[in-house]
Amino acid sequence: MVLLNFTLSEEGVAVLHDALACIYKFSDDVCMEARKDKLTLTALNISKSAYVCFTFASNRFFSRYKFEGSAQYRERFFCQLYIRSLISVFRVRQGGDPTARDRDPTIERCDVAIDDGPGKKSRLVARIAYRNGITASHSLPFEVKAPTYAKFNKSEAGNRWAIASRTLRQLMDHFGPGIELLDINSDDEACIMNFTCFTEKVTKRGANSNEAVLKKPLHTNIAVDMEEFDDIQVQDKLHIIISVKDFRAILQHAQTTSGELSSCYSEPGRPMKLSYGGDGVLYEFILMTIGEKDASAQKHKSSRSAAQKATRPELEAASRRSSSVANANPNQAQAPPPAVTGDQQQAQDAFRKPSTQRTQIRSRQPRFEIRPSPMPPPATDRSESLFVNQADDDRLWEPVNPDADEEEDLDNGRLEWHTATGSEPPDFRISSFLPPQVEPQSAAPDRAPDEELPDRIPAGLEPTQRLSQVRRFGLFSP
C-alpha cells in the first residue's frame, strides 16, 4: 500500500536535487524518514565524522504531502536509498523555448509515492511530468533501514556565530589545493575571526628533505572582522579544527540559499553544528572537530598511517539498535550524550570500526549499478569548483595534451580557430575520427585484426565456409 505520497513543483525538484547532490559528497546512501509533519534526509559519512540532516516541512516545501502510515509504520516510515539514482531522477532539465510549450522540457510537477507492505515490492516511484507532455516514471528499490542520528548537545555549545553563507563561500575561494584542515579561531584584541587552512601531511615526510619544503601547499589565513558576523559569541583564542573538504561541500550548497550560515560548537574534540535554512527546509550538519590532543599527536607522530587514522574522533552516533528504540520514543535521539572524558572517548573510537559499514556499502553497489547508467558522479568536479575558477580563456593557454580526451579539446581548439581567422577547418575533425584505413593491413602488432573486422565488414561479404560444414555443430536447424 502507498505509505507516502507527495508532489513537488519544478522549484522543489531543483531544491531536492541540490540537497541530494550535497549529501552525496558525504555518503553514497541517504536515509529518508517520513512523518506527518516533515520529511527528513539524513546521512553519515564513512568515517563517521560528518553527519547531514535536511528537514523538509511537509506543509511548506511540498505542493502536496500525505503520510498514510500503516500498522507497521504508524508514526514514521524510513528507508535507505542510493543517492546516485535519486540524483538522476530529480535532475532538472534545461529550459527550452518558453513560447513553444510542446518543446519545453522543463518539469511541470513531480509526484513521488512510496509503496511498501506485506507482499508488495518496496519501491519509491517518482512520476515526473514535463511541460512538453512527456511523463517519466522511475521506480527505485529501497532498503528499510532506520536512520542514524548524530548527537549534538546544544546547551553545551557555548561558542556561536552566523555569517552570510555567500560571504563565507567567497572566502573559501582563496584556499588553494592540497590543504586538509581548517582552523577557525578568534582574536578578541584585533576583533577578528581567523580562518586558517593548512595541512600536516607533507611536513612530516619532508622534515629533513629540502625538496619537500617547496611541495608544501599554500598556507592561507583569512582574517574577517567580527563586525561581519551576526550573533557572535566565541571564546578568545579557541582553535576549532575541521576538515576543509566537508566545509567546502557545505558552503557549496549553502550559497544556493540566500540566508545565513550559523555555527555553534563547544571545544576541540566535540562536535560542531552548522546550519542554514531555505524555504521550508532546514539544513543541518554536525561535524566532528579535531581535538587538540589529536592535532598535537598528528604533529609529533612520525608514522603517517597513525596520523591518518587518528584524524578525527567519530561522531557519537546512536547505533542502529538504539535508534530502533528511538522508533518508540523519537525524542530520545536528541538526548544529551553521556559525559565521557577525552581519554575514554578516544578509547571508544579506537574500538569502533567503520570498516563494517564500508564493506556494506561497497558490496551493495553492484546491485544498483545494473540499473540504466545514472549520471556521472558530479562530486569530484564540484568540490574542486570551490577554487577560483580558471577563466575559460585561460584554458586555451594550457599546453597540449594529446593523450587527453580528444573530443573536448578538438571542440575548444576549433572554436578558436574559427574566431581567429573565420576559415573553415578542412575536415580535421572527421579525418581524425575515421579509423585509419591502412591499419588492418599494416598489421599493428598489438591489435588482432579480427577484433576490428565485424564493424567494418560490408553486408555482402563472401562466405568463408559452406553451411554444410557447420551444420554438424548444430548451429543451424537442418
Place this chain on the structure above:
Amino acid sequence: MRFKADLRNIRTFSKLTAALNSLEKIAWLRLDDDTVRFTVIPATGSQVWASLSIDLIFENYTLQSADQNNTINLELPLGPLQRALKSALNSTQANLRLTKRDGVPMLSMTIHTMTKDTSNTSNHPNPNHDRFGGYGNNEPDFGEDFNQESLELTMKREREKVITQDIPVRVLHPNSVETIMQPKVREPDVHIQLPPLLQLKAISDRFTKLATTTTSSIRGTSNPKLELSANMHGSLRLRLATESLDIQSVWDNLENPELEEAQLAMPLNEHPSTKFKEAGPDKWATVRVDGKDWSRVLSVGRLEGRVIGCFADDHALILYVFVPHFDGSSAEDVVTYYVSSYCM
C-alpha cells in the same frame, strides 16, 4: 636578509607565473636593486629567463642582503605563487615579503580584499538555476561576477578581509647559482614577429595531436616533432611530416623587424639575416621543436605581448616576449625563451 614590496600589475604577474608554471614547477627568483628575474630550467624542454624591471610588478621595493651585490636568490614553487596571485587579483592592496614561519622561510603575501556585496545579489543563483539547472550548470561563475561587481561595496557591514598566503621558498646561496648562465646563441639567421600566439598555438596543438594519432603504432618512442621555419620575407611555416602525412601552415606578411646596427657586434650587411634576406623568400631558417614543449612555450601568449622569433637555421630558436608596462609609459620588459630544438 630582507625583502618587501607592494604588488602592482598583479594580472601581468599572474599571467607570467602561469606561463612559467606550464614549463616547470619551480623557478629560481633572483632579486637585486634593479631587476627581478625569474628563471626556469626544466630537465628537458625550453628554458626561460625573464628579467623584469622592478616597477613592472613591484613598488615600494626594499631589499637588503648580506651579499655584496645585494641580491637574494630564492627557489620558488610557481603553483602556490600563482594561486596566491589569484587571490590578489581583485584586491585593494597586496604586498609580498620574505619571512619565516616555524623556522621555514616563506614568501608571505598579504592581501586586503573585499567579498562581493551580498545583499542585492543573494538571489542570483536561483534564476540561473531554473534556466540551466542540472549538472555543472547550476553553479554561477563567481570569478566573473566578482570582476564586474567588485566596485559595488555598498553593503553596510561589508568589511575588508585580510588574506595571508604563505608560499614556501628555499633560500639559495649565491655560490650555488652563479654557475647558472644564460645560454649564448650565435646571431640568428631570421628574426620575425610571430602571428597571434593563440592562433599559432591552436594549429600547433592540432598538428601535435594529429602526429600522435597517426603514429600510434610506434607510440611512446618520442614526442612528435614539429618543423618551424621562417624567412626574411615575412613568412612563417609550421610543418608536420610523418610517414603517413605531410601538412603545413604558412603565415605571410609578417614583420621582420629592422635591426639596430648600433647594438650589433658586426656591420649590418655582414649579419646572417642580411644574407638570408638577399637569398630571397625561398631561403628558410628551420628548426625542429617538440610538439608538447612548444605548446607549453606558446602558453606565454597569455601575456599578450609582441613576440619576436629568432631562428638560427638548424640550430636554435629564441623567442623574445615583450611585456608592455601598463602605466602609460612605452617601456617594455623582455622574457626570453630558449626553445629546445632538435636536429633535422
